[in-house]
Amino acid sequence: MIDAKQIRGKVVVVTGGARGIGLATATALQTLGAQIAIGDIDEAAVKEVGTARGFELYGKLDVTDQNSFESFLDDVERTIGPIDVLINNAGIMPTGKLVDEPDQVTRRILDINVYGVILGSKLGLRRMLPRGRGHIINIASLAGETHIPGLATYNASKHAVLGFTDTLREEYRGTGLHFSSVLPTLTNTELGAGVTAPSLLRPAEPEEIADAIAELIVAPKSKVRVTALAGFIAQVVGLLPEKLGDGIGRALGSGRAFLDDVDADQRKAYEERARGV
Numbered sequence: 001m002i003d004a005k006q007i008r009g010k011v012v013v014v015t016g017g018a019r020g021i022g023l024a025t026a027t028a029l030q031t032l033g034a035q036i037a038i039g040d041i042d043e044a045a046v047k048e049v050g051t052a053r054g055f056e057l058y059g060k061l062d063v064t065d066q067n068s069f070e071s072f073l074d075d076v077e078r079t080i081g082p083i084d085v086l087i088n089n090a091g092i093m094p095t096g097k098l099v100d101e102p103d104q105v106t107r108r109i110l111d112i113n114v115y116g117v118i119l120g121s122k123l124g125l126r127r128m129l130p131r132g133r134g135h136i137i138n139i140a141s142l143a144g145e146t147h148i149p150g151l152a153t154y155n156a157s158k159h160a161v162l163g164f165t166d167t168l169r170e171e172y173r174g175t176g177l178h179f180s181s182v183l184p185t186l187t188n189t190e191l192g193a194g195v196t197a198p199s200l201l202r203p204a205e206p207e208e209i210a211d212a213i214a215e216l217i218v219a220p221k222s223k224v225r226v227t228a229l230a231g232f233i234a235q236v237v238g239l240l241p242e243k244l245g246d247g248i249g250r251a252l253g254s255g256r257a258f259l260d261d262v263d264a265d266q267r268k269a270y271e272e273r274a275r276g277v
């Protein structure tokens with residue numbers, strides 16, 4: 001049970017908040033009384049949902065552009081107040097074999113999923129450090145603790161987010177700031193369109209990730225894995241000898257889920273959006 005008192009009034013920024021996990025998180029935190037600002041590269045979508053949900057602030061934000069990010073955070077602090085929680089959520093997941101991945105797609109994944117998170121954390125830190133309070137929550141993935149054929153660059157980006165966020169936790173220990181990583185399993189959003197979850201592992205709903213984030217804000221910790229079962233399996237498999245762990249991954253179907261088993265027609269619209277074509 002989430003204690004709304006601990007969330008009421010907090011100023012929360014969510015990047016990539018126009019849909020999916022970001023929107024579910026913004027909505028859940030708004031219900032708990034937080035003051036919400038969402039930014040997204042998709043200006044039409046962010047304005048539509050921002051108006052419909054009545055968030056305090058919404059608008060265009062490109063997490064790969066320092067001026068865009070800085071001026072968005074300036075707007076938030078001018079119109080709402082000092083940022084308590086920054087959720088670096090924007091991310092993309094093009095699928096396919098690395099050998100077929102155009103270089104601009106490789107760079108785009110790293111730019112949004114890694115540089116965008118690093119930039120957001122840096123800009124957030126510069127505002128939060130002098131105040132001695134604030135919470136930076138970076139959305140990684142269970143792909144950051146595993147290796148999944150068809151997602152090589154995405155896997156690399158999420159491994160990077162985990163290492164980066166853990167490092168900040170140590171680098172700013174004792175400052176009053178908190179740093180957390182969120183590791184969702186495959187979640188029912190457009191990002192996962194046309195992908196079937198490996199056997200045994202049901203996909204999560206975005207609202208489950210949102211609830212986990214709300215709990216993190218109330219009781220900060222370094223990592224939260226959602227679902228608990230998928231997180232447990234990923235951790236156990238990671239501890240096994242390599243051949244056994246890889247074999248279990250294949251038996252669960254993770255070798256095919258993002259390659260042969262993808263429904264290309266269902267996935268087409270997402271792939272085009274993610275790749276920027």
Ligand code: NAD
Binds near residue numbers: 015019188191
């Ligand atoms: P989504 O595609 O539904 O939403 C992502 C949002 O980010 C979109 O609205 C998009 O316009 C926005 N965005 C993309 N590039 C941007 C940029 N440069 N600047 C600002 N906004 C930008 O995806 P989602 O499933 O909600 O994913 C959210 C996060 O969760 C991502 O970091 C993703 O890697 C992570 N995640 C998702 C899943 C999943 O299965 N859905 C699983 C694990 C982790």
